[in-house]
Amino acid sequence: MREEQANRCVAGATDQARACTVREALDRVGGKWSIGILIAASTGPVRFTELERRVEGISRRMLTLTLRNLERDGLLVRHVHPTVPPKVEYTATPMARELYESLVALTRWAERHREAISTARAAYDRQHGTPAG
Amino acid sequence: MREEQANRCVAGATDQARACTVREALDRVGGKWSIGILIAASTGPVRFTELERRVEGISRRMLTLTLRNLERDGLLVRHVHPTVPPKVEYTATPMARELYESLVALTRWAERHREAISTARAAYDRQHGTPAG
DNA sequence: CGGCATCCTCGACGATACTG
DNA sequence: CAGTATCGTCGAGGATGCCG
Numbered sequence: 001m002r003e004e005q006a007n008r009c010v011a012g013a014t015d016q017a018r019a020c021t022v023r024e025a026l027d028r029v030g031g032k033w034s035i036g037i038l039i040a041a042s043t044g045p046v047r048f049t050e051l052e053r054r055v056e057g058i059s060r061r062m063l064t065l066t067l068r069n070l071e072r073d074g075l076l077v078r079h080v081h082p083t084v085p086p087k088v089e090y091t092a093t094p095m096a097r098e099l100y101e102s103l104v105a106l107t108r109w110a111e112r113h114r115e116a117i118s119t120a121r122a123a124y125d126r127q128h129g130t131p132a133g
Numbered sequence: 134m135r136e137e138q139a140n141r142c143v144a145g146a147t148d149q150a151r152a153c154t155v156r157e158a159l160d161r162v163g164g165k166w167s168i169g170i171l172i173a174a175s176t177g178p179v180r181f182t183e184l185e186r187r188v189e190g191i192s193r194r195m196l197t198l199t200l201r202n203l204e205r206d207g208l209l210v211r212h213v214h215p216t217v218p219p220k221v222e223y224t225a226t227p228m229a230r231e232l233y234e235s236l237v238a239l240t241r242w243a244e245r246h247r248e249a250i251s252t253a254r255a256a257y258d259r260q261h262g263t264p265a266g
Numbered sequence: 267c268g269g270c271a272t273c274c275t276c277g278a279c280g281a282t283a284c285t286g
Numbered sequence: 287c288a289g290t291a292t293c294g295t296c297g298a299g300g301a302t303g304c305c306g
Contacts, residue, residue: 016189019169022162022236025243028250030163032279036152048288056149059280064289074253085287086286095246102238103155109235110158113207113228117161120207165299181268192300197269218267219306 028073029099033058033066037090041076042097045089075099161206162232166191166199170223174209175230178222208232 009020029035036055040046046054052063067090070076075096081087092100142153162168169188173179179187185196200223203209208229214220225233 015172015187016169018240019172019188021240021243022168023165024247025239026159026163026168030159032156035155035159036149039148039152039155052288054148055152060289061281061291062279065279072254072257073250074257080288086289088288095249098246099242102242103158105235105238106158106232107151107154109232110154110161113231114157116228117206121205124205124207185268193269194271194301195299198299213268219269221268 025099025102028075029103031066031069033062034070035103037063037066037070038075038092038096038100041090042092042100045079045091048088048090051090070096158235161208162236164199164202166195167203168236170196170199170203171208171225171229171233174223175225175233178212178224181221181223184223203229 009024010017029038033055036058037051040051040054048063048067051067052058052060055063058066067076067078071078071090075093077091077093079089079091081089142157143150162171166188169191170184173184173187181196181200184200185191185193188196191199200209200211204211204223208226210224210226212222212224214222
């Protein structure tokens with residue numbers, strides 16, 4: 001989770017301006033857990049503990065941190081029910097759901113080329129030294 | 134740059150299977166410099182030094198490392214001209230150009246919501262403790 | 267020109283324990 | 287239940303220098 005981002009992209013059509021804008025988007029979801037949380041929260045309100053169960057492998061700490069960042073970026077809304085025991089629900093904003101839609105294109109790319117990439121890697125590792133020897 | 138990826142996504146329509154597939158795609162371009170290099174190399178062959186100039190802020194080391202990874206994934210082709218002084222050219226593969234197309238959706242998302250995110254952050258930082266205070 | 271080797275920093279992330 | 291606090295690890299990435 002990037003602490004702050006001193007990442008003002010200059011507008012324009014140059015290569016690196018484009019690259020910066022792309023990274024600007026990627027930085028919102030670049031963390032290890034952001035996507036998993038976002039997807040889990042995009043179908044409806046989800047409670048903290050429910051997220052902890054559904055996002056497999058996440059620690060309590062990282063869940064909290066990632067939630068805070070997503071909330072800060074306006075991708076999640078946090079709603080506290082003043083009950084006892086406490087009940088907190090997180091919901092993805094429309095902006096976050098749009099983001100996921102945009103990521104679908106990327107997902108399809110990965111599926112289309114999964115095989116090719118795997119082959120390319122094997123070939124590369126054969127030609128150059130393979131990592132394990 | 135992820136050293137290896139023990140990241141076999143299980144197929145399926147569960148939240149976390151989807152999340153894994155998305156991350157699979159993100160991992161190809163998640164590095165700090167991948168996008169910049171890919172874009173610069175997608176219009177035609179580019180030489181090492183030219184990349185070093187065009188991808189602003191990159192170090193020689195990271196340029197080399199990122200190039201190797203992109204080549205390994207089959208996103209770049211490396212062509213060595215056996216001349217002296219040496220001349221090496223990198224070209225984005227069709228697969229990489231497709232990837233860029235997929236990233237456009239993400240770019241547009243970033244542009245659409247840049248303002249909203251910035252505002253959300255400011256609001257969040259005001260309400261909770263701002264980083265510098 | 268186009269690298270690779272070495273050293274270092276620093277932030278993402280994990281483990282564990284405590285709390286209103 | 288839903289966190290916070292503290293400590294430790296690990297690897298991405300930066301700085302610098304040498305080489306065919």
